[in-house]
Amino acid sequence: MNYFILPSKAARLIVLQRIELIGPFFKKLRKLFGRYIFSNFITKYFLKSELIGKKYHSIMIDEFSTIKKFIKEEDKLFLSIGGGMGGLEVIINQSLDNKNYSFIERNYVSKKVKYGWGGKINDEAYNNLSVQKNFLQMNGMQNSQINIFDYDKDSLPVTKFDVIISLLSLDYHYDFEVYMDYLKKVCKSDTKIIFDTIRADYFIKVFKNVEVIKTQENTVHKSKRVLCSNFLD
Numbered sequence: 001m002n003y004f005i006l007p008s009k010a011a012r013l014i015v016l017q018r019i020e021l022i023g024p025f026f027k028k029l030r031k032l033f034g035r036y037i038f039s040n041f042i043t044k045y046f047l048k049s050e051l052i053g054k055k056y057h058s059i060m061i062d063e064f065s066t067i068k069k070f071i072k073e074e075d076k077l078f079l080s081i082g083g084g085m086g087g088l089e090v091i092i093n094q095s096l097d098n099k100n101y102s103f104i105e106r107n108y109v110s111k112k113v114k115y116g117w118g119g120k121i122n123d124e125a126y127n128n129l130s131v132q133k134n135f136l137q138m139n140g141m142q143n144s145q146i147n148i149f150d151y152d153k154d155s156l157p158v159t160k161f162d163v164i165i166s167l168l169s170l171d172y173h174y175d176f177e178v179y180m181d182y183l184k185k186v187c188k189s190d191t192k193i194i195f196d197t198i199r200a201d202y203f204i205k206v207f208k209n210v211e212v213i214k215t216q217e218n219t220v221h222k223s224k225r226v227l228c229s230n231f232l233d
């Protein structure tokens with residue numbers, strides 16, 4: 001299958017999470033009507049779900065190609081921080097058997113979506129956790145594989161993960177510090193943390209191993225995708 005099946009309301013959230021999905025026509029509307037009307041009205045009523053499902057799938061296939069060689073058969077426990085709808089994890093699940101996925105996400109859409117750098121003030125969000133769960137199940141993930149945690153309300157899972165992924169979220173829109181102590185608790189020395197950052201060099205002081213696996217010039221912020229492991233302290 002080269003598309004995702006989208007539950008109702010998912011297209012709008014996916015577009016807010018992946019703004020590169022909108023074509024020139026919607027970009028013009030966003031400019032013309034402003035972010036508030038775009039995020040709360042235009043994306044609610046005028047998107048074609050089927051088309052978004054196809055485009056989102058193709059982006060997630062590309063994203064998977066940047067990380068798949070680093071994932072090993074023995075990696076079982078995956079944690080996704082700000083995974084959005086979870087398209088990447090669906091692709092991982094379709095390619096590799098017997099994995100378990102935990103997601104830490106947020107359960108609201110900001111009034112005016114701004115794709116800035118919030119630093120330690122981290123209040124931008126564009127997700128709905130029940131829509132996300134439906135999306136994962138509709139695209140082949142078993143209920144027993146899915147654990148979703150609301151960053152603002154739930155106790156976060158304390159288990160040693162094998163792979164932690166955060167694309168266009170941690171250290172892209174908000175400071176890594178927001179999760180630093182938590183990540184130290186849930187990482188083994190060989191846990192792979194993959195995330196997009198606007199300051200890759202900073203992490204040489206944080207981890208023993210830092211590898212740049214992708215350079216991104218065309219995203220909202222210029223960034224690098226890094227694979228890190230083994231916290232220095």
Ligand SMILES: C[S@@+](CC[C@H](N)C(=O)[O-])C[C@H]1O[C@@H](n2cnc3c(N)ncnc32)[C@H](O)[C@@H]1O
Binds near residue numbers: 104
């Ligand atoms: C730009 S989107 C990227 C989504 C997805 N990773 C992707 O690549 O399509 C950023 C996501 O981070 C989520 N987010 C914001 N703050 C968060 C936090 N403190 N913890 C977890 N997720 C967060 C937002 O709700 C949003 O879904």
